[in-house]
Amino acid sequence: MKKLSKYAPFVGVITVALAVIAWSVFTGDEPRNELTLDQFQAEIEADHVVTADILEKSRRVTGELQDGTRYKVEYIKDFGDELVVSLIDADPAIKIDVDHESTPRWESLLYSMLPLIILIGAFGFFITQMQGGGKMGKFGKATAYQPDQDASAVTFADVAGADEAVEELREIKDFLEDPNRFAALGAAIPKGVLLFGPPGTGKTLLARAVAGEAGVPFYSISGSDFVEMYVGIGASRVRNLFKQAKETAPAIIFIDEIDAVGRHRGAGVGGGHDEREQTLNQLLVEMDGFDAATGVILIAATNRSDILDPALLRPGRFDRQIVIDAPDVKGRKQILEVHAKGKPLGDGVDLERIAQRTPGFTGADLQNLLNEAALLTVRERRTSITMADIANSVDRVIAGPERKSRLMSDEDKRVIAYHEAGHALVGHLLPECDRVHKVTIIPRGRALGWTMALPDQERFLHTKPALEQRLSMLLGGRTAEELVFNQVTTGAVDDIERATDLARSMVTEFGMSELLGLRKLGQRSGEVFLGKSMGHDRDYGDDVAEQVDAEIGRIIEAAHIVATDVLTTHRDTLDKMADALIEHETLDLEELGELFAGITAL
Numbered sequence: 001m002k003k004l005s006k007y008a009p010f011v012g013v014i015t016v017a018l019a020v021i022a023w024s025v026f027t028g029d030e031p032r033n034e035l036t037l038d039q040f041q042a043e044i045e046a047d048h049v050v051t052a053d054i055l056e057k058s059r060r061v062t063g064e065l066q067d068g069t070r071y072k073v074e075y076i077k078d079f080g081d082e083l084v085v086s087l088i089d090a091d092p093a094i095k096i097d098v099d100h101e102s103t104p105r106w107e108s109l110l111y112s113m114l115p116l117i118i119l120i121g122a123f124g125f126f127i128t129q130m131q132g133g134g135k136m137g138k139f140g141k142a143t144a145y146q147p148d149q150d151a152s153a154v155t156f157a158d159v160a161g162a163d164e165a166v167e168e169l170r171e172i173k174d175f176l177e178d179p180n181r182f183a184a185l186g187a188a189i190p191k192g193v194l195l196f197g198p199p200g201t202g203k204t205l206l207a208r209a210v211a212g213e214a215g216v217p218f219y220s221i222s223g224s225d226f227v228e229m230y231v232g233i234g235a236s237r238v239r240n241l242f243k244q245a246k247e248t249a250p251a252i253i254f255i256d257e258i259d260a261v262g263r264h265r266g267a268g269v270g271g272g273h274d275e276r277e278q279t280l281n282q283l284l285v286e287m288d289g290f291d292a293a294t295g296v297i298l299i300a301a302t303n304r305s306d307i308l309d310p311a312l313l314r315p316g317r318f319d320r321q322i323v324i325d326a327p328d329v330k331g332r333k334q335i336l337e338v339h340a341k342g343k344p345l346g347d348g349v350d351l352e353r354i355a356q357r358t359p360g361f362t363g364a365d366l367q368n369l370l371n372e373a374a375l376l377t378v379r380e381r382r383t384s385i386t387m388a389d390i391a392n393s394v395d396r397v398i399a400g401p402e403r404k405s406r407l408m409s410d411e412d413k414r415v416i417a418y419h420e421a422g423h424a425l426v427g428h429l430l431p432e433c434d435r436v437h438k439v440t441i442i443p444r445g446r447a448l449g450w451t452m453a454l455p456d457q458e459r460f461l462h463t464k465p466a467l468e469q470r471l472s473m474l475l476g477g478r479t480a481e482e483l484v485f486n487q488v489t490t491g492a493v494d495d496i497e498r499a500t501d502l503a504r505s506m507v508t509e510f511g512m513s514e515l516l517g518l519r520k521l522g523q524r525s526g527e528v529f530l531g532k533s534m535g536h537d538r539d540y541g542d543d544v545a546e547q548v549d550a551e552i553g554r555i556i557e558a559a560h561i562v563a564t565d566v567l568t569t570h571r572d573t574l575d576k577m578a579d580a581l582i583e584h585e586t587l588d589l590e591e592l593g594e595l596f597a598g599i600t601a602l
Helices: 002-006 008-027 037-045 081-089 105-133 163-177 179-184 203-214 233-247 275-289 329-339 351-356 363-379 387-399 410-429 464-474 476-485 490-508 530-534 542-569 571-584 589-595
Strands: 033-035 049-055 060-065 070-074 095-099 192-196 218-222 251-256 296-302 320-323 435-440 450-454
Touching: 033 037, 037 049, 037 070, 163 179, 163 192, 163 203, 163 296, 163 320, 192 203, 203 218, 203 251, 203 296, 218 233, 233 251, 233 275, 233 296, 329 351, 329 363, 351 387, 363 387, 387 450, 410 435, 410 450, 410 464, 410 476, 410 490, 410 542, 410 571, 435 571, 435 589, 464 476, 464 490, 464 542, 476 490, 476 542, 476 571, 490 542, 542 571, 571 589
Parallel strands: 033 070, 049 095, 192 296, 192 320, 218 251, 251 296
Antiparallel strands: 049 060, 060 070, 435 450
């Protein structure tokens, strides 16, 4: 009965329309005697016909006889139009009226009522939709995705490289499985858990693993799904989402990219109370409105926790905040082992060595790395993935695909060879620089050449000498061009940009300038709020700005002098390395070791 009631407006409109048409058909015309053409001709010859109305469109003749009888003749069935007209024209005493546009009354009535019918139908449609019978009624409903727990269950065994995060989330799983154990000790489980870290580190995977381990309903939705052009829709979706979760508790709500709806309020230009802020306010209310007894846990993920509204991050809402950072070398090896399942690896593949060569890679990067290696193997019609395939994939992920089709002149090739040799030689001789593993002059992506330098171990702190030597390595390519060719090219544009950024950070952020001292200068980089940034001025004067520029120039020039001294002292090795690059195009770790034999770090 509930389903039928939704279609009541449509049934009403159709009933009214049919009643009007039936009334016009059965009551629209008075009764008439139907004559055949022969009878009609006889009446004309007997001078009994007084009037004749010729309705051309409906192919009829109607009129009145002398005795008052009303008649009609359907002449389309027997003869053509010309016969009827000629019969009538034969007697000029008959009053003749020819209607070229005449239509049946019921048809005219239908046309006149059509706008009213459409209006009633549209009204009924909108009423039905707003009552929940269609898409409009679903505007305020959250379209949360609920994966099949049995078909696609993800557990903590599928998560690698995030051991600390797994331990933190294991408590959530234990609470969902046995809440009484926590209640007996008076322990309250966190209402909300915020996972934040760089993209691709497995935040969504961790949330799904909690749901898979606990075996509870998992409602997954993106923060952008709450925001619509209609005012109030986002808040309505938030209410609907929490209502669904409470009805199926214990359950997990996962909001991915929560920064889309949870940004700092009042951050826009003018600080208006827009739809996004209404949605955020409703989210705050809902998080206050349920407690641990309901069995609903909210997990959210973002890579911009710094822009979230403080009200979201206070205790009682997101009680637990877990950093999901890029994995270390041990974590990268574990992740590679997970993604290597189902892939035919060759005998020489060493996952630990690959993990050492991929510092800074996230879980998504490592998955893509093995997938690229598999695609390369398929492209070359081989049956197993080799170490060379994975090494090529590392280069592809970091620097882009090879561009062997790019033809370079011998002069350009020579310049690029000396440029890359300059980077490698300075990096090898300065002890604080990362170890050079590979040098190539094969174009990759936008780079015409590439020097791969990787740390021997994970580094979390960088000293001032290490940063200064890194600057010298960045400028080694440009310095080599100056020494050999007595001129410079545009090939060092990226090196100069990176060197300038690093030197500026040393002065304005790291406090590594003796002249300016321990000061943080300037606004924080990466500010995304136009409204907030417009309200702030530079926090230092013009005289300090001149000192900052002078210090940046001094640091870069000092690094340039170091690079010049290194390359001038070891010019023979520089020439040998450039010649080897021109001949072989790529030098690996073993070949570099032969070239560097006999020279030691400074």
